[in-house]
Amino acid sequence: MDDTRRTEPGTPIGPRLKVLVDLGRVTWSGGKPRGARNPPRVHGRTVAKALVEDRR
Numbered sequence: 401m402d403d404t405r406r407t408e409p410g411t412p413i414g415p416r417l418k419v420l421v422d423l424g425r426v427t428w429s430g431g432k433p434r435g436a437r438n439p440p441r442v443h444g445r446t447v448a449k450a451l452v453e454d455r456r
Contacts, residue, residue: 413421420426 417426
């Protein structure tokens with residue numbers, strides 16, 4: 401068996417994440433992420449716009 405730990409509902413996690421979980425540095429209660437309180441601002445052209453223009 402590989403060095404992964406199963407979480408609820410059975411998603412495997414890698415060994416690096418397992419260390420953080422075991423140390424109590426990261427947790428997950430099953431909810432969806434809320435996002436950043438102060439998200440970064442986009443300056444100039446976005447990657448999405450560059451891709452759209454490149455595909456034309």
